[in-house]
Amino acid sequence: MGILSAFLFPPPPSTFVNVMTVVSSTAMGMAGISEINGKHLQYSKFWNANSSPKAPSEEPKLSSKYGMLLAYTPAFLAGAASFWFFPSDNERILVLKAALTLHFFKRIFEVLFIHKYSSKMVFDTAIKISFSYCLSTVIMIYTQHLSQGIPEPPIDLKNIGIALFLIGIIGNFYHHFLLSKTRKPGETGYKIPKGGLFSLVICPHYLFEIIEFFGFAFISQELYPLCFSTGTAIYLAGRSYATRKWYVSKFENFPSHVKALLPFVF
Known part of the structure; x- marks a missing residue:
């Protein structure tokens, strides 16, 4: 780890977490490159950007409002549930769980009361975003839980x-x-x-x-x-x-x- 060892806990004794560290970051990076190359996740102003103008997409769609609720709610529930599934008095763990839970609560609040929507969202996109956010939230909290007792x-x-x-x-x-x-x-x-x-x-x-x-x-x-x-x-x-x-x-x-x-x- 070199210099990073001064700033980071050592990698946890979990093959799953270590594999997901590589997989998740690589997937997000590739998604960013895809955006630059014109292949967009289909929501907001880009919801139909990848569809042929001559052949309307037959993929199931839902309103962007409900799509974004689907994207954020599981991660919020995972963050809130972590206070019971991973109880701890450790300040770092408590702050991380609170920050993640507040982050997704804010997003749900914005979907319900702030944002204005005028487009559709491909259902598959909502599922992908939801899975990514929920999984990353769970892994962040679980990884922090595994660090208990480590200097x-x-x-x-x-x-x-x-x-x-x-x-x-x-x-x-x-x-x-x-x-x-x-x-x-x-x-x-x-x-x-x-x-x-x-x-x-x-x-x-x-x-x-x-x-x-x-x-x-x-x-x-x-x-x-x-x-x-x-x-x-x-x-x-x-x-x-x-x-x-x-x-x-x-x-x-x-x-x-x-x-x-x-x-x-x-």
Whole structure:
């Protein structure tokens, strides 16, 4: 592990967790590359992007609202249930479980009361997202549970992780709120969002989500959350690139200085 041993717990004695560390991060990274190459997960503005215009897709679909509820609810329930399945007085474990549970509670709250939906979502996509979030939540918590009794890493990043999580969840919620105000009541079309960091990047909500996920990694200081957060960052970077490309194709007046994810950079 080298230098990483100063920041991370040693890999847990679990073949399943160690295999999933590689599989999950690789899958997320490949999904990000697919987004850049034009093959999108079919939700939001890209819900029918991969379908032939001459042959409507016969894949079962549901409203985006119910699709996103399906995507987030199992992970929220897994986080909440972990307080009973993996009881512990360890501060790091308690903070991680609370952060993950709050993260998905916020998402469900936004689906119910903040977001406005005008498109469909492929059912298979909802299942894939739901499985990924639920499995990653369970593995993060289980990995932390396995670390009990193991000496803490020499450098404690837990408080930095809490700060990153709070910055991420607040920034993500704020920009989701701004997105919800982009359309007036009764409108269904897309507009260029404004306010906050939307003046610099088209996907500040993804930027803050990445910060939030690295908050999980810093709180945990385990290899799996770090790898999964890195994979998530690659996926959301690809998604941001595709989103900016979509806006440029739809709006002739899209401002050229507005980047995809990182102000002034990308």
